[in-house]
Amino acid sequence: MAAPALVALAHGSRDPRSSATVTALVDEVKALRPDLRIEKAFLDLSRPSFDTVVDRLVRAGHDEIVVVPLLLVAAFHAKVDVPEAIANATARHPGLKITATDVLGLEPRFLEVLDERMRESLRAARVRELDALVLAAAGSSDPLANQAVARLARVWGSHHKLPITAAYAAAAPPATGEAVRQFRAEGRRHIAVASLFLAPGTLLDRATELALEAGAVAVSAPLGAHPEIARTVLARYAVGAVELVPV
Structure with a gap:
């Protein structure tokens, strides 16, 4: 059985530096786990959209997706925007399983x-x-x-x-x-x-x-595409992948 795909979901910004940073971070994650299908997506303002990425994964044969929200706090985007995006995607693709992990959060590390x-x-x-x-x-x-x-x-x-x-x-x-x-x-x-x-x-x-x-x-500069952030993305993914395993 193929491992669930990982979608790193950022909010999005009109500032091109933001999407470039997300791209660099996702590249760090891919370098750590080249065996996984890993995609970036954005809720708003940047491309590709979450719907576009989900459609692409479904066409490629993926029926399980773990979404890791690239957010530092569990506020409105995590509590409202992310669940709504997932609900819309699963409604469009019957049989598709999508789970969202906790946000990156404010890890002491x-x-x-x-x-x-x-x-x-x-x-x-x-x-x-x-x-x-x-x-x-x-x-x-x-x-x-x-x-x-x-x-x-x-x-x-x-x-x-x-x-x-x-x-x-x-x-x-x-x-x-x-x-x-x-x-x-x-x-x-x-x-x-x-x-x-x-x-x-x-x-x-x-x-x-x-x-x-x-x-x-x-x-200082923002946290950016740091290996520690990439490892946290994969730690969140690991928990989400387990949640998709049938009991």
């Missing part, structure tokens, strides 16, 4: 990726001293999603023994600029911002602009 991206940005800015950190995320209207970001920030700050605050690009305060200004009001002058985003885009650009205007000494 992603802090290692944040550290790596932060070191890169500090080297580029020739910064050798820090006295505060800001963890910048997209933000959500779901308070539980924002609380998850805040918890990860506390873990990261504790690891580095530095004061830290979470900031959000939309939907929730504080914005990155506000977070940086608050630290500066406390007398701190070496404040770096880590980007808890999977890929570049308008929200991250705005968060970066606000942080630098407020006096941040460095802003």
